[in-house]
Amino acid sequence: MTIHSLYIYDRHCICIYYQDWHRTKRPKPAVEGGILPAVSQAVSPLPLSIDAKAGTSSTYSSPRNTLSSSTGVVIATNDSAAPVPNTPLLQTPLPPAPTSSTGLAFDEEAKLVYGVVLSLRNMIKKLSGRDEQFVNYRTSSYKLHVFETLTGYKFVMLSDPKADSLRFVLRQIYIGPFLEYVVRNPLVRMDSREYGIDNEYFRTSIDRLVRGLSIFS
Template sequence: MTIYSLYIFDRHCACVYYHDWHRTKRPRPAGKDALLPGVSRVMSYQAPVTDGVPQSTFTSPRNTLVSSSGIVVAVNADEEVVKPPSSNLSISQAQGTALPFDEEAKLVYGVIFSLRNMIKKLSKRDEQFTAYRTSNYKLHLYETPSLYKFVLLTDVRADMTASLPSPVRFALRQIYAGPFLEFVVRNPLIPMDSRTQGIDNEYFRASVDRLIRGLSFFQ
């Protein structure tokens, strides 16, 4: 199974954290004042630039802008697929036609919001929206009691190659019960529910990355 990207939204519908692993093409950095600070250094408008490449202080073997597999979220299907890093295609060219990150995050949340409302209206029971699948990817949702929404995009084989009934949803709950509570909720330097600041910090990002890579179904 391939894990593509993780979004965390707060109760005000704002994206407060982003992390990716196997994306074919990252979105462009968000426009000025279009994204809360502290969401992702690479996706932020204020990210420092060296030779045309946004730099992040977080280092990871897969913290790159292109890879050999994955999907593109909210990008037209007829757009050219980004070549692997061995090609001569520059990163600026690879990002040229991608959506800004703030627009992509709004589209992801819009899908969740619409499907949750549809389920509530059509269902005769108290059902919850936890996932949906297309021919190219699967979206998994875990919502906390404080209305934070953890959204993970994977390939369509998710939940088919593991023994647990819903291993991806269990992994999202692990992120919430582990790194999120430890490095975000209990961190006095992170303003929770402030509408002005994201939750990204080095300890939380490294812990999430380590947890995801340690999953038995991580590819």
């Protein structure tokens, strides 16, 4: 058993965070403008820099890191400033390049995942006749787990179909790294509709939490 991927959606139905682990088929990078910046470097379209337009290669990194890599203290950044390179402390190695692709762009995949969650949640509420919660569903190839906060944020995780409910893991992510590095960070603009969760400490904390689970292998 294992964990495949994690999606976080805001109250506006926009995917603001993505991370994957044991995916044999990763989606294609999103089309330009299809997802917010900083959702995930693994699936984000790389913008052409001035050097790239001139014919030379350039490494892309987000200029909106909101924590000092050496002290962990919240710092102010200028959008127009030069990009801040990731330090070894904050770098989370990307998974090995997959041998195949789903053939679907990530922005389309994110919409499909959210559409499934919304449709099943509405169906359950209508059929149950009471305030029933949708927590997970299973197919022959994966199991989808959902945790929704009172403020409308949805945490969605895909795992092995034989896995037990991972709702408690999603709740741990919410009350732990999400509150610590996103909600309580004064420089993270919640509901901005302009940026994803651009915080490498948040990404590293989730990676450490997930890899420490007994289901992760």
